Amino acid sequence: MSEKRERFIRICITAATILCVFVLWFLATSLGWVNTRLVPSPGAVWNAFIEILTGGYKNNTLLAHLGASLGRLLIAFCGATLLGVPLGMLSGFHPRLGAVFEPLVEFFRPLPPLAYYVLLVLWLGLGNESKIVLLLFACLPPIFVACAAATKRVPADYKNSARALGASQRQLFLHIVFFYCLPDTLTGMRTAFGVGYTTLVSAEMVAALSGIGWMVLDAQRNMRNDVIFVGIFIMGLTGILIDFLLRRVEKRLVPWAGKA
């Protein structure tokens, strides 16, 4: 009962915080505290949103921009998962395999994507490939690291119990280690999606004609600050929505997470 109440109170606080930000923004622009050419008013941003929603932005509808970005991200994310999960888990399971892949990933992980993006464009061309590979490189390390670390943390008793029951090394990996690591793997995937999302704007910097990141960059070049705001809002909200959906998936797939 009181826990429910506490939850309700916290939701109210969050709602009030968001409301305050909007009120401050509204007051700042309408009372002339800031230059509205630099900080567009909520009304101007709303109008820009309606304008883009109905008329599109530079030959593409808003949904097409969003779809282009999410499409790239989704392909990259799936690729990173298909590569990162088996590589990470095998690297954790077989330390000698880990000796091959871990240093490579550790090297790649802290690199800012823009540092090597131009190379990818030179190698893979101006099309979607270079963008997808950039996003894939951004998504891969979090998944790999989460999987490798989780695999190393599987308690010896778990592995021994399965071995004593007659499981081969292969069965141990597929039936015990994989599932034991699934909760951490999904957390890693969620982190990866977040990292990929933040890389989206970088990925659409060169030779793109669509995408929500490109829309923001193009608006920067044209001093359309209202459009920048629209783009940022859309990216923020879809990011939250996707994370929410991934959390739901997580709950469905690994209901045992965090339970002994």
Add this chain to the structure above:
Amino acid sequence: MEETEALLQFDRVSVVFGKAGGSEGLQALTDISINVSDGEFVCLLGPSGCGKSTLLNLVAGFLFPTEGRVTLNGEDVKQPGPDRGMVFQEPTLYNWLNVFDNIAFGLRMRGVAKAEIKERVSRFMELTGLKGFEQYPPYELSGGMKQRVALSRVLVSDPKVLLMDEPFSALDPATRQEMQNLLEALQNRRKCTILLVTHDINEALYLADRILVFSARPGHIIDEIDLRGISFTDRRSEIIERPDMTALHKRIMDAVTQHA
């Protein structure tokens, strides 16, 4: 020396951990010789960290003696196998499988026919009082029920030797007693050779045919008590009441404290 009828033999076994190059290493067990005959219930008693678990791991085939030999039916233990079942202090249940599939795990890994799996698992669920819990996920069970699943999971493979590493020490007293009764009932039905590690003297007196008392590290046997010649009518209550039993309790207590 007519010792050949022993099912399980430790012949001058020592275990040293982490002995590399010039370093001394950690001596876990020194010069252990034990003969365990078929169907015998042996309890290993001693302070924490005295190498009792190491001894079980040797029988299970999770690790190997630095010196000496461990033989089962006259053959060296070379790897884990379903003829030696292990129950750990933590139940190490597979949360991604329901209770039925947990118990069936070993049989499935070894490719036993479906109908036979169903028959054997159902029989053991009946015996261990788990009937009706087939579809439950393990994480929704109480500690005692979890340990029942862990026990069934091992016994369903019909092991020659049952290894138990403080299996009831994490349970509350009432549940612990319940589990001890269950173990005793199972043992009366079908003689299995059991090695049980415990630091509960009454548990050892209640369950064991023979008690081996270990010193602190490096573990070696300091006392041996054979209960097979003693007849009981109601063993549990007699352990507390009979003078010879209280004397044994004191003897074990003194041995453990003197060598701690």
